[in-house]
Amino acid sequence: MVNVSVGSPAGMCTVGNPAFYRYVLRLGDTDAEMNDRDRAAVDVLAAVPHASSDEPENSGNGWRIVPAQSFEDWPVLEATPQRLRAAFQTARRVLWQQAAPVGITAGELVVIDEDIEAVLGVLHRAEVRGFSVNVTYVS
Secondary structure (H helix, E strand, O other): OOEEEEEEOOEEEEEOOHHHHHHHHOHHHOOOOOOHHHHHHHHHHHOOOEOOOOOOOOEEOOEEEEOOOOOOOOOEEEEOHHHHHHHHHHHHHHHHHOHHHHOOOHHHHHHHHHHHHHHHHHHHHHHHHOOOEEEEEEO
16 A cells, blocks of 8 residues: 655545555556657656655755654655646646557546646645645655
C-alpha cells in the first residue's frame, strides 16, 4: 500500500491507490513518449519524497524538497499550486493518450482520474487562499 498526501493549510487529501503512485508519481519511469515540456512537467512528481527517506535538499522550477526538521517530521516536496496543477494535468493527459505503452488498465485509469480530480480540488483551494502545497508519500 502506498499513500500519497497532498496538503496545505487550505486542506488536504490522501490517495491510497498504489496505481496512483506507479502511474502518476513514477510516470517518468514508464515507456510513455513525452515531449520535453511534458517531461519537465511530470519530473516534479518524480521528486516527491518518501516520508522516511533522507532526501537531500534540492529544487526545480516552482518546487523544492524541504527536509525533515525533527524525528517527528518528514521531508516534503513544497510547490506552488500552479506548478503541481500543471504536473498532475500533464500526467492525466499523457496517461489517457498513452495508456497502452504505460501498461495501465482502463479500470486503473478511471480510478486515477478520480484521484487526480481530488488532488486538483486541494490545489485549487490552496491557490485561492495563497498557500504553497506539500506532497509526500509513505509505503
